[in-house]
Amino acid sequence: MSLSRRIEEYIKRLLTETGDAIELQRSHLANTFQCVPSQINYVLSTRFTPSQGYLVESKRGGGGYLRIIKLSWDETMASEAKQVLQNENTGLEQWEVEGMLKRLYEEARITKREYFILKSIISRDTLQVELPQRDILRARIIQAALTALNRSDL
Amino acid sequence: MSLSRRIEEYIKRLLTETGDAIELQRSHLANTFQCVPSQINYVLSTRFTPSQGYLVESKRGGGGYLRIIKLSWDETMASEAKQVLQNENTGLEQWEVEGMLKRLYEEARITKREYFILKSIISRDTLQVELPQRDILRARIIQAALTALNRSDL
DNA sequence: AGATTAAAGGTCAATAAAGGTCAGGTGAAA
DNA sequence: TTTCACCTGACCTTTATTGACCTTTAATCT
Numbered sequence: 001m002s003l004s005r006r007i008e009e010y011i012k013r014l015l016t017e018t019g020d021a022i023e024l025q026r027s028h029l030a031n032t033f034q035c036v037p038s039q040i041n042y043v044l045s046t047r048f049t050p051s052q053g054y055l056v057e058s059k060r061g062g063g064g065y066l067r068i069i070k071l072s073w074d075e076t077m078a079s080e081a082k083q084v085l086q087n088e089n090t091g092l093e094q095w096e097v098e099g100m101l102k103r104l105y106e107e108a109r110i111t112k113r114e115y116f117i118l119k120s121i122i123s124r125d126t127l128q129v130e131l132p133q134r135d136i137l138r139a140r141i142i143q144a145a146l147t148a149l150n151r152s153d154l
Numbered sequence: 155m156s157l158s159r160r161i162e163e164y165i166k167r168l169l170t171e172t173g174d175a176i177e178l179q180r181s182h183l184a185n186t187f188q189c190v191p192s193q194i195n196y197v198l199s200t201r202f203t204p205s206q207g208y209l210v211e212s213k214r215g216g217g218g219y220l221r222i223i224k225l226s227w228d229e230t231m232a233s234e235a236k237q238v239l240q241n242e243n244t245g246l247e248q249w250e251v252e253g254m255l256k257r258l259y260e261e262a263r264i265t266k267r268e269y270f271i272l273k274s275i276i277s278r279d280t281l282q283v284e285l286p287q288r289d290i291l292r293a294r295i296i297q298a299a300l301t302a303l304n305r306s307d308l
Numbered sequence: 309a310g311a312t313t314a315a316a317g318g319t320c321a322a323t324a325a326a327g328g329t330c331a332g333g334t335g336a337a338a
Numbered sequence: 339t340t341t342c343a344c345c346t347g348a349c350c351t352t353t354a355t356t357g358a359c360c361t362t363t364a365a366t367c368t
Binding site: 060 | 353354355356357361362363364365
């Protein structure tokens with residue numbers, strides 16, 4: 001398993017154990033995993049983005065820290081998926097939607113089956129259309145799925 | 155016995171010994187069989203396709219891997235998948251796929267939630283692309299869903 | 309208070325570490 | 339002799355890792 005992956009899991013484990021937010025030090029974490037500090041930034045920027053349901057705040061200087069906050073699903077929807085609705089020409093890239101789905105699954109909002117179904121549907125291999133279009137289509141698909149999941153008659 | 159055949163059997167043996175899914179590295183496997191890495195892709199694309207009962211996922215970059223997953227098609231699913239495959243060039247219209255989904259739901263192959271999710275995804279409102287393309291896209295989507303539903307690592 | 313220094317974290321470009329694609333070659337069987 | 343499965347290597351894309359250099363903030367020293 002890759003270093004990035006191990007750091008990701010470590011942080012997520014801390015989050016589930018500790019609550020919705022944790023605070024830690026970049027240099028200390030880098031030391032724990034025997035890597036350069038900027039590796040931590042890489043992990044945060046690829047795996048803890050708003051579309052994946054996380055917020056990262058930080059402070060520099062003496063007594064600096066990283067604060068990683070797990071957003072509620074409502075907050076995530078509010079910040080990301082809704083923007084797509086209004087901003088129809090943006091679209092969502094595969095990694096973003098995969099992050100959303102992973103989060104939904106981890107939160108038990110969708111089943112494993114639903115996770116695999118949706119993940120395969122939104123992949124670029126399935127959605128073979130040209131690129132500005134593909135991301136927009138993907139956004140519409142994930143919206144349709146989420147809307148269907150909100151039906152009251154389920 | 156050909157190299158491809160030997161690699162095929164090696165992978166299949168690993169699968170029966172290890173379970174429903176295995177993970178391995180392309181370069182390592184290529185090294186084991188003293189061949190170029192792309193030979194592995196050849197074997198996978200000729201012998202481990204969904205219609206042959208396998209699904210292959212992969213990831214590039216550091217810590218990359220190949221994951222080979224066994225599918226377990228049941229009668230109903232297999233026959234629907236076959237239908238889709240026959241229409242993969244011409245595509246499938248909305249009413250055709252809706253009928254398919256309804257059958258799958260009535261036969262308890264998919265849940266109510268899955269039924270609603272998929273139905274809304276394959277609707278023409280979600281799949282806003284021009285018409286010869288839309289039906290083809292719909293066929294690919296339903297194919298992806300059927301394949302995912304038959305993963306044996308659920 | 310103001311200047312200096314130490315202690316954080318941030319950015320970015322280069323490089324490494326995987327896997328993917330494709331055009332072409334070979335050889336045996338139809 | 340044409341076809342088809344198999345095999346190879348050159349080149350490409352994606353993802354991860356590292357290190358040099360930068361900015362911000364707190365603590366300390368005149």
